[in-house]
Structures are given as C-alpha cells and as structure tokens.
Amino acid sequence: MSVDIVGRMLSTLPEDDDHPYRTGPWRPQTNEWSADDLEVVEGEVPTDLDGVYLRNTENPLHPSVKNYHPFDGDGMVHVVGFRDGKTFYRNRFVRTDGLLAESEAGASLWAGISENPALARRDDGWGARGRMKDASSTDVVVHRGTALTSFYQCGDLYRVDPYSADTRGKEDWGGRFPFEWGVSAHPKVDDRTGELLFFNYGKEAPYLHYGVVDENNALVHYVDVPLPGPRLPHDMAFTENYAILNDFPLFWDAAALERGVHVPRFHRDVPSRFAVIPRRGSSEAIRWFEASPTYVLHFTNAYEDGHEIVLDGFFQGDPEPADNGMGDKWQRAFRFLALDRMQSRLHRWRLDLVTGAMKEEQLSDRVTEFGMINGAHLGRNYRYAWAATGKPSWFLFDGLVRHDLLTGAEEHLSFGDGVYGSETAMAPRVGSSGEDDGYLITLTTDMVENASYCLVLDASRITDGPVCKLKLPERISSGTHSTWAAGAELRRWHNAESAAAAIGL
Template identity: 55%
Template sequence: MQITREAPVRISLEPSNHPYLSGPWTPCHEEVTVDELEVIEGEIPADIDGIYLRNTENPVHQPLGRHHPFDGDAMVHQVSIKDGKASYRNRFVRTHCFTEEQIVGRSLWGGLMDPPGTSTRPGFGAHGGLKDTGSTDIIVHAGTAYATFYQCGEAWMLDPETLENKGKAPWAPIDGVSAHPKVDEETGELMFFNYGVHAPYMHYGVVDRAGRLVHYVPIPLPGPRLPHDMAVTKNWSILNDMPLYWDADLLKRDIHAARLHDDPTRFALIPRHGQPEEIRWFQAEPTYVLHWTNAWEEGSEVVLEGYHQSNPMPDPLEEFGRYAHMMAYVDEHSFECRLHRWRFDLATGECREERLSDRIVEFGMINPAYAMQPSRYVWSTTAKPGWFLFNGYVRQDTQTGEEQVFELPDGVYASESPIIPRKGATSEDDAYLVTFLIDENAGTSELAILDASDVAKGPIARTRLPHKISSGVHATWVERDMLGG
C-alpha cells in the first residue's frame, strides 16, 4: 500500500471522552492518497466502474463551547473503483470558515448547542451564528461534487476524482443551499431548497446542466421551519412544512431551540419550474422526516417514501448524564423512525399514508436507476440504540414486506451505503452495496462491498484503508461515465 501524505493542517483539538469526539467518532486529521488498496477478503467485482464519496463531520479545533456531532469540519473520503482495483484519498473541504480558522489556528465559531454570542465572527446559514462547514451531504452534478451544509451554506465544489477544492458554487443564492439537493440525470438538472428566519422562510431553485441558476422562487410558510430534505419526481418537487421547528418566543432572543408544535405535517408540491401560485398543498399526520428515499408519479397520484418519526421530540437519555439531550436527539431508537409511504392524489387533494415496516431504520438508499419511478427495494441502515452509529443493513421489500438483515459484529460500524447497479442488470436488486466500515476492536477502517440481492451473507469484498476514519453522515456513488457532465 503506497501512501502519499499531504501537508498537515493546523490542529488545536485536544483528546476528549466526548461521545462524538472519541471511539468511532474520533476525528481523522491526515490527508492521504493511496494508489491501490490492499484486498483482504474476496475480490472487487470487475464490473464496477465509478467513485464512492462520503462526507464526514471531522473537527480540527477545540470547540468554543459544547460540541455537537454536526459541528465538525467537512472531510470527504473517496474510493475510486475500476477493473477490480480500488484507490483511496481523503481531503478536507476548504470552506471560508475552515480557511479562516486555519489562519488563526483555533475555533472562531460556536456550535449548534451554544448560546448566542459564542461565535467570535458573524455566522452563516439558517441558524445565523454557525460556521458553514459543508459537512452534511455530498452529491455529484454535471461532473462536480458539491458538499452541502444542513443549516444552509454556500455549497462547496470539489473535483470528484482528485478531491481538489474548487471553491463555492457560483450559482448559490444569498440565502444559501440546504443539504440534500436532488439531481435528475436525464435532464441534467439539480433541484435545491433553502430556509431561514425571515419571510418567506423558504426558497426553491433549479440549476441546469451548465451550472446556471435558471429558476428560483419563494415557498411561503407561516414562519421559520426546519426542513432537512426534499424529493423530486419527473414533474414535481416536494417540499415540506413539519411541526418540529424553532420556538418562536426563544427565537426572538436569538435562541434556536426546536420544539414540537400542535400542527399537521404539510407538503408543498410545486412543478419543477413552477411558481408559488402553482403549489399544491397536502396535509398529513404530524411527524418529522429527516430523509426521503424515492418519489414518483402513478396515475393521478404522487407517491413519496421516507422515514416517518413517531416521536420527533424524545425524552433525554439520562444514562448519558450531561449529554442526555444530545444523545436522544441523534438516536433513531429515541425518535422512532420507520419506512413510510405517502400518496398525494392530485385529483382529490387528499393524502393517504401507510407504514411499510415496523423496524427502526434510517439513512437508506435505492437503486439510482429507479429514481423518480416506482421502486420496490430500499437498503436501510440499522443503528446502535442510543447512538448515531450504523450497525447493519436491511434490504426492505416494499411490495411483500420481506426483510433481509445483516448485522455487523459488535464494535464495527458502517457508513451510508449507495447502491451500484450491475452492468446489464436484469432486476432492481441486481446490484452492489458499497460502504466504509470502522472497526473499533482493531482500530482500523476498510471499504466493503455487498451483494445487494443478498445482504444477509455479508461482504463479498473488503479492502484495508490506510487509517481509521471518523464516522460520518451522507454518501453518494457516481458512475465514471457520468463525470463528463
């Protein structure tokens, strides 16, 4: 394993027993390139040809206040696979905030749980006082990778093959770009949204294949909201207004405290290039949803699938002491998320709902060849109770309810895991699942590939990474032939 190391970054972070600065969340601070990874089990399938990218919360400086797992600096980990071989590299995302903190050698901005006035410089995003880390999501559009921030940032560009930083997106509006833009590979369009504390509280936009902002309209809401994801079909974009949002009285004092309100869930369906007056609003049972898996059109209906939360404001996990609230708010078992389906009837204006599984799951992927069309399978992750750590996979059949389960050994944790269609695939699950694994028992990390049609049998190939990486958030896969834009 030939390793090339980049010049070290400035670090002021001290060793800590904080649950999200230690163990599988211990930050990785070195940037390296490995031309060929060592295969330690099985063989890398020869018909895989593309790039796996995963974004990571990876702080380099000592927090000014209380650390939240979503405060970390963005580090993108990449594996490029071709001809049965894999290479690896990782790089920090050089946002303006990362660069400024590198200059002074310390933190300049407070975190999600810190009181007003913690930051020493004006902040960014919907929250206002945070730094734009770009550490939440990672997608590829027209040959460029975009690292985005869930509180709305400037969308940071990287070359998906070299991870060279290319600055902020020139099309990003002043109100920013939330995590989870969606890409339609057929039209080459990217759809995004943002949100904030000033009316109209949300905007929706479309970027074309050439990287030009060609559509940008307000989505009027009753007040500040906390949407996290959006969904798209071939003709509609789906945004939401959910009852978990900031307390209005505390917000007047610049305190950002989320509360569950006595409101229904509302969905805004807007034509892809539509105007505010064309929005179709649908009402559903109160909930909160972090992530959608797919959406499509079916006759007069628009169908949406995602992870419904039964308990969006969970009680603190008292066994974690001073971290009790934080641990509950990132624990899937506390907020009880399950695969769910909503049907919006455009003819009647009615919304119907159904639970697809009783299993606690989140952070799922579909076969990307079935995006925006009826899909049968979702590959979800399971989580360690009490923790934001993935400990296995479930292939969920939304037609029959059948579930295939693969549980990782104790102390081994996974990443969000894209699905790679096989070349010449003959079915929706004729595909691979790709992921990073963190082995706390051995202090190592690896790339693993599973057969998407039979995840229960575990990895069919594993390769060793040069260092232990930190646990993280979102990931994507891009076929090599899509990198030309």
C-alpha cells in the first residue's frame, strides 16, 4: 500500500473535548490522505467491481460559538475506488466559502443548528439569511461525472472530482442557479434521462420550490410549491413521470420563530401531505394527498403502479422524542438523532391519481433508516432495499438490514460491538443480471481496533460477511450519506488517461 498525507487542516478543538459527537466514533479528522493499493485484510477485491464509493460527512475543525450539533461540522468527502482488482482511497475537506473563512479566522464564525443566529460573528453570505454556515456536509450525488455536495438547510452545490475528492468550485448551471434560495440536500439523479431533480425551502412565501436540471446541465424547470408556512422538508422522491415533495407536521414553532428562535415542534393534529407534480409540471398541476401525521427523513424509492404512485420511506412513530435515552446533560440536545427513539420503520404510501385516495401500510417491524437501492431502479418498480440499524440512543449505525419488499423477508448483519458503519451503497457488478446482483460498500469506524475499513459485501447474501475488507490509512469519523458511481459512466465524462491515472493503471 502506498500512503501519503497530502494535507492537514488546522483544528482549534480542545484536547480534553468531552462532546459526545466530537469524540469516540465521531472524533473529527484533520488529515487528508492519498492511498493506493489498499491493504486487503480479508477476502479478495472483486475484479467485476468497477467505480467509486463516495461518502460525505460532518467533520468540525473549531469549537462552536456556544452549542455544537453534529450537523454543524465541515463537509469531508471520502472516496474508495475500484477497477480490475485495484483500489485507492482519497479524503478531502470540501473547500466551502465558510470553511475557508473560518480557517483564516481560526474560529467558528456562524451559529449552528442548536444556537441562536444572533450569536454569529459574521452576518454576510448565508449568515445574512438568519440560519447557519453552508457546510455542504450532508449529501453527495454524481451528475454528469461530477460529484455534487449539498447542505440540508439549503446552500450552494459544490463540485467535487469523484476520483481525487478535490473541490472544483460551485455549480452555477450557466448562471441560473437559484442563489437566493440555494438547493437542499438530496437532489435526485435519474440515470436514464440524465436529469437532476431538486428542491429548496425557506422562511418566505412560497416556502418551497422544485426544479429540474437536464442532461446538458441546464436549469430547464423551476416552479413554486406553495405551502401554508415555513416547513422542514429533508428529502424527495420521483417516478418516471412525477416528482413527489412533502409537507410534514414537524416544523418550527410559529411563536418562537417570530422571536428569531428556531424550535422544531411536531404538530400531532396536522396531517402529513404529499405533493405530486409532473416532472416538468406547473404549480397549478400539483395534486396534494393527505396521510397520517409523521415525519420522514428519507425515502427509499417511488414508482408508478397503474394509476397509483407507490412511495416508500421511513415513517417515524415519534418524530419528537422527549429525550434520547443518554441519561446525562445531553439528554434532550440530540433526541432527534436516535433511530430507536424516533421509531423509524419502513413504510409504504399508495397515492391514487384517479380517485385521490391514500392508502398506507407499515412494511417492517424493525427500526431502520438510511435506505439505499440499486440505482438503476430509482423511480421504477423494485424489490430490495438495504438500510441501517442504529445503536440505541445514538446517531451511530451498528448494522445493516436487507429488506425484501416482495416477500417481507429480512436479513440482518451486525457490524459487531464498537464498530459503526456508514450509509451503504449498492454497486451492481459489471454485467449484472439482477437487481441484487452486485456488492454493498460501506466504511466502518472500528473503536475496538482503533481503525477504519472499507467493507465489500455480496448484496444478495449480506449475512455471509465481507467479500473483501480493506484497511484505510487512519480511523475516520463516523458518517452518513454516500453514493456509488459506476466506472463506465464516469469514463464517459473523464478522459481515459485521467481516469486510468486515478486508479493507478
């Protein structure tokens, strides 16, 4: 294995830090690595695995102004690449405007999610809108061969090289990027059409927008989705012909918001609502469907079944838990992070486009979240979802479940005591012939061995354990969202020489 530290960022975090989400599995990193021919500690690297796994996560460098929340940290992208049995690893901070400004100042400049915006030491850029730094630390997708990182409170999309993880500036869609509103995390890429679908939201009417970027990277559609007031949508879904947005009854307390205080409340007497809009449809074409009150952090997929839209996601039985079960001074601070407290379970809604009726059902008794599917089936009928289980009371993934949505069967793999994974991406094998014919890839933070690994699993037999286990240069911080980009697709957009050089061929 060839390993080099190519960068190290200055951190001013205290050495005796006791914050639960800046220590232990969430201990942040400062090193940026380039490593080739990763050490194989178990199994063999599959020769029919071709592409890159990318993971984004929060990685703070400076103490918060007052109260740190794990969603406040700076974005860091990790890349593990595979081709012809060879591997490489890169990790880089996303060079956002906020990171560069705070690196120059040597301190946090913006208030975080658990802080009053008035505490911000700067009030320009995104801070002027009364929220927080755009850390671009939530999600990562790949569109037209470029990785795009995004922030759940809306912001810029940062362009990242999917091989090197280097930041290549901001996306602007030919000057038509909605700079005033930004783009939320979880834009969706339809590989069949080459389109990117997105939404954004804010505290001013109409409160929500929906847009489409075409295969030529042009913003070709952007419309209002009027809501009754400010909401907190986190994800969306799409089918072959429609996009599905939402209005859930977990949103800021109106009276507190008038005082400039952002306190989320679950309004148990208000229904959930889904907005169905043709993918290039007008605001007037939106149809609304009502469902049981809940909050959905993430959807797995949606598809059309006759005159119905089938929508799958993780229904929360208690979107506003009283506590997180940690039993200490952090009792209420992170109650929105524990999957067991929120009781998130895979759920299905059926939206009848002819009658306007809504039917819903729980698909699993098991608490899971952060579901991933074979990307070729996004917006289409599908059978399998792979989702994370959570350590009780914590925002940590301690295992993986394979949901068979046809039979209801489930397979569970535990990562083991003290080992925590990332969102697990599905990578179809080269020449795959079935929906689950491929591999699952995740990164682990192993507190027992004080190390991190990339695990490659057989997507159809997860309980067999790793097909391959690769050691990373150092123990990485626990993290969340990821994606898989197939090598053949990346090589469409990158010249053959640069693509081969990235993998060491």
